[in-house]
Amino acid sequence: MTRITEEDRFILEQSLFLPMVLTIFNRDLSVIQNSPFKLKDPYIHLIEEAMKRVQKDLYVVKQKMRERKMKAVEVERDEAFTLFSFIYKGYEEKHNYFNPRIRNEVLSMMEKYLFG
Structure with missing residues (x-):
């Protein structure tokens, strides 16, 4: 039991999933920056703003954990x-987590940060 x-479990899970979201956003940002898109700025701006919100939430989560x-x-x-x-x-x-569950959770968090 x-x-x-x-x-508190939600906070602990956020401390695991938010860094994963940041990692994916960083990778996507570098792909977009190196891609042949004609107008990259809107995509870059969208991802950078989402990353700022993730970093702010991660800071709050780490404070609560401390x-x-x-x-x-x-x-x-x-x-x-x-x-x-x-x-x-x-x-x-x-605690054991099923990897597809982690992926789905990170995906839904990414959508939340990108689209509100």
């Missing part, structure tokens, strides 16, 4: 699952 509240003495670390990854260790109020819990 988990000791982590639903709100205040609540929480930490999340990736322990192991294979083709199907990723294992994370959540340290919460002095206790450690291991």
Whole structure:
């Protein structure tokens, strides 16, 4: 049984998924900058604004984690699952996430940041 509240679990998951969103936006930004688009600026501006919002939210998440003495670390990854260790109020819990679930969550977060 988990000791982590639903709100704190959401914060921990955000601390895992937001950096993934940033990584994808960075890769996409470099692809757009090196692409043969005639007008790149609107795409670049859209992604940069989304990245600023992600960074701001990540900053808030990390502050909350520091205040609540929480930490999340990736322990192991294979083709199907990723294992994370959540340290919460002095206790450690291991949580296994199905990789397609992570991908879907990151995708929905990207859409949220790009389109509101």
